[in-house]
Amino acid sequence: MTKRLFVFGLGYCGLEIAKLARAGGWTVAGTSTDREKVRRLRAEGIEAHLFDGTTPLAATAAGGASHVLCTIAPGVAGDPALRLGAPLLRQARWLGYLSTTGVYGDHGGGWVDEDTPPNPGQPRSIERLAAERGWQAMALEAGARLDIFRLPGIYGPGRSPIDQVKAGTARRIDKPGQLFSRIHVEDIAGAVLKAMTTPHAGGIYNVTDDLPAATSEVVAFAAELLGRPVPPTIPWEEAAAAMTDMARSFYAENRRVRNDRLKRELGVVLRYPTYREGLQAIAAAIKLPSDSGR
Template sequence: MESNDSTAGELPPPLADRHLFCFGCGYSAMRLGRELLAAGARVSGTSRTASGVDRLEKLGIAAHVFDGSTALPAAAFEGVTDVLSSIPPGTGGDDGVLTRHNTILADLPTLCWTALLSTTGVYGDTRGAWIDESAPTDPRTPGNERRVACEERWLAWGCTHGKPVQIFRLPGIYGPHRSPFARLLAGDARRIVKPGQVFNRIHVDDIVAALLLAMQVPAAGPVFHLADDEPAPADEVLTHAAALLGLPPPPAVPYHAADLPPMARHFYEECKRLSNGRARQELGFVPRYPTYREGLAAILAEEAAGQ
């Protein structure tokens, strides 16, 4: 179900005139919100807790408590031009964002862009093959099965109501204060080695850059990979991070002897290589951090500067 034709030919407002509403204003969404605020736009969002709301409001984001169970009042969406959801569906499969706000969002006359952050886990294991967005989904966990269903519901909602919807499938996200450096400095990092296993990753600032581009072309897609250019083994990335800190790499631990918890074990059981060609072609996306080397160097510099 790939149709955003309802918005074809319509030019969205400039970023300074936009009002973004983020369901789940976490790591990536908060970074996007900061960029939009700096451009003169308005940003609203949700947190599960009152303390989270306080933190968002200190950044200039109009915030609301939302735990997925009770709809926000329609007044919270006044003037909203863009909606981003990064809240995964619950264990029962319910997508609290769309279930609770279906009609409110459908009736928004100003809405010109809707986006869902999803995961490349929906593909399962492709045995290291390069894949693009046309690859069939093959989720191997209940959580990823729910993600596929959630994507389908959002795309169907867009078709039903004539609203543009874009899905962004993300691999492992890294960035400032979310990288191997803290674990290496604390002596907690484990260098698990599984020959042949590689995966893509994406720097948070490349996610932000791609989303800003996508807001200008809401009819594109509707499904995109946001990924770097070089899938690489996790142990190689950790070794490079250690070298940047002037530390030796942690001792190698063979995957079969690592005694990993279920989620981590599942991570190592999947191997895929992601093409970002559609994002490049349709959005004009060029990763600022095409490999982990550039990304880790930038993180280290930003953290050293205390930002």
């Protein structure tokens, strides 16, 4: 089997997936909106192409990629990879799309799984659901297997409560009953690679860890790992008044997300099954300034 992966969007998740694929013997190509990043990625051995969603990508850019993954967020004009990369997509045997658990909408803290009917309430989630349907149509047209990965809040090195505590920007917002599901970026990469290499019919998978938790609980754990004072809680009403509309929108919905299908059908074993293991690994990799003299 030709092992060539093309990634629309070599960002935080896309690069982690590309790194894991290359370690597994895959040839990897992909896109970025930044010319300097394109040059850097090429120097690192990733065949990168400039793609800003306004100019069609040449069908030859993927070099006959057998697998194509999209990590790019859609907008009101739809998914740019679908609009401008269709010739490339029609060549693939496998298509993958990173979506969001936001398509389920608000469930008042109740559990959702892949059989829960989508009911997005936020504009960005409505756009994601439309993109999912576009990718399903493209897979039928191409005769390709499609996997849709619905992701909750993403964290990892450089983007975690550990980094926020260290920077002094972490806040513990107290909104009673509010829970968030999370996933470590390395577990996203592991799930995508597992889907690419495991025989199955294709489907929709929630890629999330096993323990939905309140943000205040997670920040407190991060502070304790770093030996820093736990930030005081901020009442929701006070915190909301200072938030942007985008930040408030994340607290407008409350749900817990199941990952049983991911484990059952793809055999995925999470490296970081809860935020505790994930934050412990991030903290262990950070050398704090206070440790420099030891």
